[in-house]
Amino acid sequence: MTEFRLPAHSRIHTGVTHAAPEGAHDVRRVRIYRFDPDSGENPRIDTFELEASECGQMVLDALIRIKSTRDATLTFRRSCREGICGSCAMNINGVNRLACITSVHDLGAQIRIYPLPHLPVVKDLVPDLTTFYAQYASVKPWLTTQTPAPPDAERLQSKAEQEKIDRPAACILCACCSTACPSYWWNSDRYLGPAALLAAYRWIIDSRDEATGERLDALEDPFKLYRCHTIMNCTDVCPKDLNPAKAIAEIKKMLVQRQS
Amino acid sequence: MAERPLSPHLSVYRMHRYTLLTSILNRITGLVLAAGLLLLVYWLMAAASGPLAYARAQAVLGLWVCKAVFLALLAAFSYHLCAGVRHLVWDSGRGLEREQSRLSAYAVLGASVVLFVGLACWMFQRGAL
Numbered sequence: 359m360t361e362f363r364l365p366a367h368s369r370i371h372t373g374v375t376h377a378a379p380e381g382a383h384d385v386r387r388v389r390i391y392r393f394d395p396d397s398g399e400n401p402r403i404d405t406f407e408l409e410a411s412e413c414g415q416m417v418l419d420a421l422i423r424i425k426s427t428r429d430a431t432l433t434f435r436r437s438c439r440e441g442i443c444g445s446c447a448m449n450i451n452g453v454n455r456l457a458c459i460t461s462v463h464d465l466g467a468q469i470r471i472y473p474l475p476h477l478p479v480v481k482d483l484v485p486d487l488t489t490f491y492a493q494y495a496s497v498k499p500w501l502t503t504q505t506p507a508p509p510d511a512e513r514l515q516s517k518a519e520q521e522k523i524d525r526p527a528a529c530i531l532c533a534c535c536s537t538a539c540p541s542y543w544w545n546s547d548r549y550l551g552p553a554a555l556l557a558a559y560r561w562i563i564d565s566r567d568e569a570t571g572e573r574l575d576a577l578e579d580p581f582k583l584y585r586c587h588t589i590m591n592c593t594d595v596c597p598k599d600l601n602p603a604k605a606i607a608e609i610k611k612m613l614v615q616r617q618s
Numbered sequence: 619m620a621e622r623p624l625s626p627h628l629s630v631y632r633m634h635r636y637t638l639l640t641s642i643l644n645r646i647t648g649l650v651l652a653a654g655l656l657l658l659v660y661w662l663m664a665a666a667s668g669p670l671a672y673a674r675a676q677a678v679l680g681l682w683v684c685k686a687v688f689l690a691l692l693a694a695f696s697y698h699l700c701a702g703v704r705h706l707v708w709d710s711g712r713g714l715e716r717e718q719s720r721l722s723a724y725a726v727l728g729a730s731v732v733l734f735v736g737l738a739c740w741m742f743q744r745g746a747l
Contacts, residue, residue, distance in 0.1 A: 368623035393623055401623050452632030472630050478622035485625055540638070543627050588708050590637040590719050604714040611711050
């Protein structure tokens with residue numbers, strides 16, 4: 359449902375300010391969305407003032423710094439710190455990106471950090487991605503075949519066939535794209551979203567897969583696929599430079615072409 | 619445990635990105651054009667009702683307020699047409715790379731301004747405005 363206002367229990371209240379250390383001269387104000395499920399209170403924005411030299415290189419470094427020196431209860435997901443695991447996806451200065459590969463120095467003196475948009479929040483910057491993962495699972499992201507595999511070899515692909523799936527298969531499921539998509543905001547219960555559709559496309563064009571028809575059948579639905587209105591936010595934000603919008607356009611084309 | 623809050627979306631997302639801006643403008647101009655059709659219907663109904671009603675409609679539509687509304691509709695039409703062509707190209711699977719879509723966003727804005735100014739000048743010269 360298209361609902362522009364946040365529900366009452368989600369509206370943001372003012373939080374606390376953790377002032378910069380004495381004598382700081384180049385201050386970065388990091389404003390962070392906080393939600394404590396145990397307090398029963400609404401979410402709030404806390405402000406942490408950091409000396410620029412304290413922040414480190416990347417937004418993730420600044421978050422870790424805040425957690426270890428200012429407020430140990432600050433909660434966020436992180437793992438690889440090099441943009442390959444997709445854990446630390448969040449909304450930074452209005453755009454979804456990975457905290458670990460976003461430079462603090464590109465952001466200016468004010469850094470605003472929110473969880474990925476339009477998701478239920480578990481705590482602070484940790485959103486609940488259950489629906490997102492279920493949608494990924496619903497496109498059956500695995501090889502489906504009827505013919506038996508060659509006895510002594512893998513199912514081989516030509517170089518050109520591999521190149522087709524090379525980029526789409528590089529998706530790290532960080533959810534930056536889907537949660538940047540207004541169509542997904544309003545219809546995430548029925549629209550699969552760019553990440554799941556990119557995964558679907560990756561298996562549709564896989565030369566070894568033998569369930570192409572069934573995969574296309576499953577997507578021929580007014581909501582699952584066709585809620586994409588080519589807003590292009592997905593491709594705009596993808597931290598791996600992938601192109602979900604193009605994948606969706608290709609699926610739409612295949613659906614039309616097989617009718618003729 | 620408290621009910622999970624919904625994370626903020628419209629209120630925090632950077633709206634002036636070329637992606638969101640061109641998309642929402644396309645929607646708004648589409649709505650404006652649909653509403654503008656009411657004016658056309660009024661004019662057609664007046665024309666069908668007889669010379670007296672038609673003369674009155676001509677007088678009403680000649681008011682400067684109506685001319686201003688018509689200019690706004692012309693602007694909406696210019697943008698909606700150009701953005702529609704962009705969508706048509708996209709639907710053919712072309713122009714979907716990030717850099718291409720960024721450039722086409724500016725191209726659409728530029729082309730719609732040119733189209734609007736051109737149409738407005740042409741109509742002004744012919745005495746329609």
